[in-house]
Amino acid sequence: MSETILSIKENKFLINNKLVYSEIPDSLPQAHGLLMNARFIQGVFDDVNNRERYARFGATVFDPEKNTEDLIKALPMWYSYGLRAFTVGFQGGGPCCTINNYSINNNPYGENGTSIDKAYLSRMESLIKAADKLGMIVIVSCFYGAQTRHLKDDKAVINAVKQVSNWIKDLKFTNVIIEIANEHDIWDFKVHPVLYTEKGVVDLIKIAQRESGGIPVGCSGTGGYFSEIIAEASDIILIHGNGQTRQQYYNLIKKAKAIKPIKPILCNEDSQAISQLEVSFKAGVSWGYYNNMTKQEPPTYWSVLKGEDNFFAHRMAMGIGIKLEEIPKEEEFYLQGLEPNMIFENKRWVRLSSLYPEKINYVEFYRNEELIDIAYDDPFMVNYKHNWLQEAIESTEGIEKWQAIIYLLNGEIVKKEVLVK
Incomplete structure (x- = not known):
């Protein structure tokens, strides 16, 4: 039954x-x-x-x-x-x-x-x-x-x-x-x-x-x-x-x-x-x-x-209308695709996820201080092709320092940084 x-x-x-x-x-x-x-x-x-x-x-x-x-x-x-x-x-x-x-x-x-x-x-x-x-x-x-x-x-x-x-x-x-x-x-x-x-x-x-x-x-x-x-x-x-x-x-x-x-x-x-x-x-x-x-x-x-x-x-x-604990403001952005297991054939799919993506104007992505890409559309991806599809980026040797510089529509700038081995 x-x-x-x-x-x-x-x-x-x-x-x-x-x-x-x-x-x-x-x-x-x-x-x-x-x-x-x-x-x-x-x-x-x-x-x-x-x-x-x-x-x-x-x-x-x-x-x-x-x-x-x-x-x-x-x-x-x-x-x-x-x-x-x-x-x-x-x-x-x-x-x-x-x-x-x-x-x-x-x-x-x-x-x-x-x-x-x-x-x-x-x-x-x-x-x-x-x-x-x-x-x-x-x-x-x-x-x-x-x-x-x-x-x-x-x-x-x-x-x-x-x-x-x-x-x-x-x-x-x-x-x-x-x-x-x-x-x-x-x-x-x-x-x-x-x-x-x-x-x-x-x-x-x-x-x-x-x-x-x-x-x-x-x-x-x-x-x-x-x-x-x-x-x-x-x-x-x-x-x-x-x-x-x-x-x-x-x-x-x-x-x-x-x-x-x-x-x-x-x-x-x-x-x-x-x-x-x-x-x-x-x-x-x-x-x-x-x-x-x-x-x-x-x-x-x-x-x-x-x-x-x-x-x-x-x-x-x-x-x-389900009651949950609020996500702290400093945790409203996350650099995705840099987790230890999310690599395949030395490639990663890097993107910036957000609780309120509609508040974002654009995102700059840097690797080891070098500008890699700029994303203007949600979801904000490196090598954006389609809203659920992106091209991978090859990993480099050694430690990579990834940064997302997030430019909000209200003029604020938020930075997220991740170190990847």
């Missing part, structure tokens, strides 16, 4: 017939009915091509079972900050900074999509049951672009959707949302018109709705992408905010709000750009935190880590 039952009333989410967050004392009305979430897409990840290459970032081996167990252990901490949902993909996601997605085989459906690998099912079942006990929702994502190349054709895709939907129905899960595909409009899906075209996605949504026995279904597109006909067919409008300014993100929300009848709007991927949280709370839209480096690069570290994770968790809690 499930302990967590998700339902929808117009544009609001309810858990066990109560608006989400309304059960929290002193919670803010702006949060009631939202489903704040995070992208934990690698929750059941494996790679039959080369599992050994993920023995890095401080790990001596990569064990897919331990990976799932570690996520389960971290869920109560995330719950305490207000996280009520997370996205996990049967085909995972790409370790975008370090390993070529096309060298990975993380496809549990086989070539024809007629069955799902039992090990993946076991890990996913463990996650959903753990979430159920806590009062959390799992957004089960069926397809990831680079991995769909392992599926023979459109028929195989349809078979896989039926397999996932029937499995959820048979186990009587009531704390699940189905995401047909992660960003169906990326070019990787072109080989499968049923995933790439709007009509094909609408057909898959209808199949999942029918075969799952009424589990809520949606499908996301790339950052800023919106399809009216997919939104109309969906039970939940899934959007991605990555790569969008706050104004562009709000404009995307306005498009979704124009769909009638109204239904919940849920962003289940953005970035570490937590200034978007304010936009979501004000607009009455659920927001999805995405940390590419520590939550999508196996081995993943699922707990609330210092810096980005902690700042997101606190901003989320503040927006909900």
